[in-house]
Amino acid sequence: MSQYQIAVIVGSLRKDSFNRKLAKALTRLGPAEFSFKPLKIGDLPLYNQDDDGNQADSVKRLKAEITASQGLLFVTPEYNRSVPGVLKNAIDHASRPYGQSAWAGKPAGVIGVSIGAIGSALAQQHLRNILAYLDAPAMGQPEAFIQANDTLFDDAGNIGPASKDFLQGWMDRYVAWVKKHA
Numbered sequence: 001m002s003q004y005q006i007a008v009i010v011g012s013l014r015k016d017s018f019n020r021k022l023a024k025a026l027t028r029l030g031p032a033e034f035s036f037k038p039l040k041i042g043d044l045p046l047y048n049q050d051d052d053g054n055q056a057d058s059v060k061r062l063k064a065e066i067t068a069s070q071g072l073l074f075v076t077p078e079y080n081r082s083v084p085g086v087l088k089n090a091i092d093h094a095s096r097p098y099g100q101s102a103w104a105g106k107p108a109g110v111i112g113v114s115i116g117a118i119g120s121a122l123a124q125q126h127l128r129n130i131l132a133y134l135d136a137p138a139m140g141q142p143e144a145f146i147q148a149n150d151t152l153f154d155d156a157g158n159i160g161p162a163s164k165d166f167l168q169g170w171m172d173r174y175v176a177w178v179k180k181h182a
Contacts, residue, residue: 004034004178007069011076011087011112011123013042018113018148019120023075025159026111029171034178036073039065041090052097059093066094066102071178072136076112078123083130095134103134107181109174111144113152119145139177144170 008027012019027036043058045051055063066072076087095101110127112120124145131138144167146152151160159167 002033004070004182005068006030006034006036006071006073006178007066007106008036008038008073008075009041009087009090010038011074011084013086017077018115018152019075019077021153021157022111022113022146023073025153025157026073026075026167026171028158029168031175034175037065037069039090041086044086044089044093047089047092047096049096055093055096062090063094063102066106069106070182072103072106072108073174074108074110074112074127076110076120076123076127078112078114078116078118078120081122082126083123087127088130091130091134101134103131103136105181106136107178108136108138109170109177110138111146111170113146113148115148117147119147121145137177137181139174142170142173 008023010017010020010023030036039062044062045056076083095103108131110124112124114120128138151162154160
C-alpha cells in the first residue's frame with residue numbers, strides 16, 4: 001500500500017488541549033505516505049444500545065471514517081486514572097451493534113500527555129485493554145507517557161528539541177506497526 005490514512009482520535013474536547021496539540025505535532029513527524037485525519041467525537045450522543053438499529057448520523061460518520069482508515073492514532077489525557085468519558089463513548093459507538101465493530105483489525109498507536117508525572121500511563125493501559133477486546137492490535141513498545149511542560153512544544157507548535165528524538169522514534173515505530181498490520 002502506497003498511501004495510509006490514519007484516523008486520529010483525541011480523547012479531549014478542550015480547545016487548548018495538550019493532547020490535541022500533541023496529536024497535531026506528532027502528525028508532522030509522519031512520513032509523506034501517511035495522511036492523518038482528526039476524527040470528531042464531541043458531537044456523538046451518549047451511547048444507548050436502544051439506538052443500535054438507528055444510529056445517529058454523527059455515529060455513521062465516525063464509523064465510516066474509521067472503516068476508511070488503515071490505522072488508528074489515539075492521543076488521550078487521563079481522567080480519574082482512566083480514559084475520558086468522551087473517548088469511551090466514541091469507542092462504544094463505533095463498536096456497535098455487536099459484530100459490526102469499525103475498530104476490528106485496525107492497528108493502533110496509543111499515546112498521551114498530561115501535567116502529572118506519570119503522563120497518561122493508566123489511561124493508556126485501560127485503552128490498550130479495550131482495544132485488545134475490540135481486535136485492534138495496539139503497539140506495545142515504545143510506551144510514551146509524556147508530561148506537559150514548557151519545552152514540549154516550540155513556538156510553532158512542533159515538538160520541542162528536548163522531546164523530538166524520542167517522539168520521532170515513537171512515530172517511526174508506529175509507522176512500522178501500521179505497515180506490518182494494515
